[in-house]
Amino acid sequence: MPAAPTPGSRLRLTALLAPPLLWLTLAYLGSLGILLLSAFWATDSFTSDVVHTWNTDNFHELLTTPVYRTIALRTLSIAVAVTVIDALLALPMAFCMARVAGRRWRRPLLVAVLTPLWAGYLVKAYAWRVMLGEDGVVGAALAPFGLHGPGYGTTAVIIVLAYLWLPYMILPVYAALERLPERMLEASADLGAGAWRTLRSVVLPAVRPAVFAGSVFTFSLSLGDYLTVQIVGGKTQLLGNVIASQVTLDLPMAAALSAVPVVLIVCYLAAVRRAGALDSL
Amino acid sequence: MRKRKTSAWRSAAAVCALLLTAAGCGSGADDDKGGHAPDKLGKGEGKVNIIAWAGYAEDGSNDPKVDWVHPFEKKTGCQVNTKTAGTSDEMVSLMKTGQYDTVSASGDATLRLIASGDAAPVNTKLVPNYKDIFPALKNQPFNSKDGRMYGIPHGRGANLLMYRTDKVKPAPDSWRAVFDDSARYGGHVTAYDSPIYIADAALYLMRAKPSLGIKNPYALDQKQLDAAVSLLKKQHKAVGEYWSDYQKEITAFKGGDSVIGTTWQVIANLTKAEKAPVKAVLPKEGATGWSDTWMVSAKAEHPNCAYKWLDWIVSPKVNAQVAEYFGEAPSNRKACAETSDPNHCAIFHADDEKYFQRVHFWTTPIKECLDGRKDASCTDYAQWTRAWTEVKG
Numbered sequence: 001m002p003a004a005p006t007p008g009s010r011l012r013l014t015a016l017l018a019p020p021l022l023w024l025t026l027a028y029l030g031s032l033g034i035l036l037l038s039a040f041w042a043t044d045s046f047t048s049d050v051v052h053t054w055n056t057d058n059f060h061e062l063l064t065t066p067v068y069r070t071i072a073l074r075t076l077s078i079a080v081a082v083t084v085i086d087a088l089l090a091l092p093m094a095f096c097m098a099r100v101a102g103r104r105w106r107r108p109l110l111v112a113v114l115t116p117l118w119a120g121y122l123v124k125a126y127a128w129r130v131m132l133g134e135d136g137v138v139g140a141a142l143a144p145f146g147l148h149g150p151g152y153g154t155t156a157v158i159i160v161l162a163y164l165w166l167p168y169m170i171l172p173v174y175a176a177l178e179r180l181p182e183r184m185l186e187a188s189a190d191l192g193a194g195a196w197r198t199l200r201s202v203v204l205p206a207v208r209p210a211v212f213a214g215s216v217f218t219f220s221l222s223l224g225d226y227l228t229v230q231i232v233g234g235k236t237q238l239l240g241n242v243i244a245s246q247v248t249l250d251l252p253m254a255a256a257l258s259a260v261p262v263v264l265i266v267c268y269l270a271a272v273r274r275a276g277a278l279d280s281l
Numbered sequence: 282m283r284k285r286k287t288s289a290w291r292s293a294a295a296v297c298a299l300l301l302t303a304a305g306c307g308s309g310a311d312d313d314k315g316g317h318a319p320d321k322l323g324k325g326e327g328k329v330n331i332i333a334w335a336g337y338a339e340d341g342s343n344d345p346k347v348d349w350v351h352p353f354e355k356k357t358g359c360q361v362n363t364k365t366a367g368t369s370d371e372m373v374s375l376m377k378t379g380q381y382d383t384v385s386a387s388g389d390a391t392l393r394l395i396a397s398g399d400a401a402p403v404n405t406k407l408v409p410n411y412k413d414i415f416p417a418l419k420n421q422p423f424n425s426k427d428g429r430m431y432g433i434p435h436g437r438g439a440n441l442l443m444y445r446t447d448k449v450k451p452a453p454d455s456w457r458a459v460f461d462d463s464a465r466y467g468g469h470v471t472a473y474d475s476p477i478y479i480a481d482a483a484l485y486l487m488r489a490k491p492s493l494g495i496k497n498p499y500a501l502d503q504k505q506l507d508a509a510v511s512l513l514k515k516q517h518k519a520v521g522e523y524w525s526d527y528q529k530e531i532t533a534f535k536g537g538d539s540v541i542g543t544t545w546q547v548i549a550n551l552t553k554a555e556k557a558p559v560k561a562v563l564p565k566e567g568a569t570g571w572s573d574t575w576m577v578s579a580k581a582e583h584p585n586c587a588y589k590w591l592d593w594i595v596s597p598k599v600n601a602q603v604a605e606y607f608g609e610a611p612s613n614r615k616a617c618a619e620t621s622d623p624n625h626c627a628i629f630h631a632d633d634e635k636y637f638q639r640v641h642f643w644t645t646p647i648k649e650c651l652d653g654r655k656d657a658s659c660t661d662y663a664q665w666t667r668a669w670t671e672v673k674g
Contacts, residue, residue: 237673
């Protein structure tokens with residue numbers, strides 16, 4: 001049982017918590033608030049200047065124009081696809097790193113997974129643009145099998161985003177697997193479970209919160225991304241692109257549009273929380 | 282290193298400015314809209330921040346032989362920071378930040394900048410080379426207001442049709458190739474990524490569907506806009522990607538991801554320089570195009586250097602260099618004697634008003650029909666913007 005806080009320690013705690021709380025409320029929530037506020041303003045259609053007249057036209061248009069729904073759904077599906085692919089790739093990779101590879105190999109493998117994070121985002125995305133291009137290596141590698149590369153488009157966006165965010169998924173899963181006590185696996189074997197059964201009943205439940213934690217990264221990063229789409233997306237339009245192009249022309253509409261990913265993320269976090277993935281935080 | 286730091290600070294400042302504007306306070310008093318033209322010039326401020334189309338402010342980094350920025354810096358002591366913009370919309374929004382002194386605005390941006398008070402009127406007496414500008418470019422509806430010039434005309438040209446000579450046969454001479462026949466190059470057609478591209482479809486419809494009665498591609502009533510949009514949606518199926526970044530278009534044509542689409546002469550030249558087999562033509566329907574004007578920001582921090590740049594960029598020799606590099610008609614009459622190809626002005630029809638009647642210069646579409654129709658209401662740029670989002674789907 002912790003001792004009752006003395007006035008001195010309470011002061012210290014306040015001093016300690018003040019900067020991050022100030023940061024959260026002023027810099028983050030404050031700017032979000034201003035952004036959402038401007039969604040209720042209008043734009044002069046000629047000069048693109050913001051006109052400060054209060055109205056809900058932007059949200060009305062957002063909800064009634066089919067094209068915005070299509071774009072929002074497309075963005076959501078891409079984010080989900082990227083998350084699923086990353087989870088499917090990360091589980092065996094993290095398992096090999098944490099459980100199969102010898103202790104000596106863990107650190108080099110971890111470094112290998114982390115190194116790509118230090119390379120520039122744009123460098124990696126443009127490298128994929130070259131590889132996926134008409135005369136790129138992907139097409140050349142598939143040609144002998146009579147297949148065609150995906151070219152630029154939605155598939156290319158999913159591939160590149162899954163590649164970019166993969167380390168964010170591997171890391172938490174690896175950490176969870178490494179912490180998994182050896183005894184539990186042994187107990188499972190002693191009780192007569194095969195490898196498959198152990199994976200399903202022991203390993204997966206243990207890493208589930210880690211997968212959800214990783215998915216928050218892959219999901220939210222994919223939802224907000226607009227550069228990858230510009231580079232390898234061909235003519236694909238995602239929420240991020242529409243927001244970026246509207247910011248120059250119609251700031252209030254862009255603000256209304258950016259409420260969509262915010263709402264989606266909040267819903268996602270709530271769902272993840274209900275699944276119990278944030279309990280360990 | 283220092284430069285990077287400054288730009289980080291600058292973007293931080295931009296974010297703050299954006300938040301402040303967003304926060305509103307309703308202090309936007311209109312009485313001082315647009316600022317004033319100076320009566321005389323002072324000493325240079327040591328630097329000038331400009332927004333330019335690709336190819337307008339070359340400092341030798343694309344091609345060591347093409348450099349008119351360093352000589353300017355040496356002569357005036359004004360250090361040039363160039364921001365290249367891909368679309369007029371980008372230029373308009375960059376000008377709103379107030380961090381730039383001058384911009385090479387096209388006709389679809391100029392009036393918006395004047396109306397919003399972001400561009401100041403220009404005292405043409407302080408730009409000695411202004412007297413040699415072709416009269417046809419002065420006091421035009423897209424660069425002046427109430428008889429006052431809002432900039433110095435730079436040059437004009439057309440949006441051309443570029444194609445890969447090895448993949449597009451026979452050679453196209455009509456915009457039909459990227460509209461009604463676009464399926465032939467399915468997945469490899471490219472188009473300019475801006476709402477103003479709707480005018481290209483309207484221009485094609487002027488000839489292809491006379492029953493629509495389009496007289497001016499920037500004056501479309503709802504029915505005409507719908508027709509253009511449905512044509513663009515049809516084209517969308519064949520489009521591989523849209524471009525606004527000129528580098529992106531160069532690599533796309535070089536690699537064969539794009540084989541046909543709109544371009545500027547400068548992009549065609551750069552793509553050819555990279556050994557890609559491309560050709561650019563002015564199709565028989567004519568084309569959309571641009572007439573550019575160097576404008577000064579109403580909030581210019583370095584107005585003296587900005588005026589020095591204005592005078593420099595339209596001076597005969599430099600104007601000739603830019604016009605040849607970009608592939609456009611120069612605005613300065615005397616530039617025609619300075620081009621390395623003596624026929625440049627003839628080829629690009631520098632003083633040929635008949636020719637430029639075939640080129641429909643970018644103009645911002647507004648509610649009042651620009652073609653003079655009184656019985657119809659036209660679609661404005663906001664509607665075009667929404668339509669463009671819909672075209673891309």
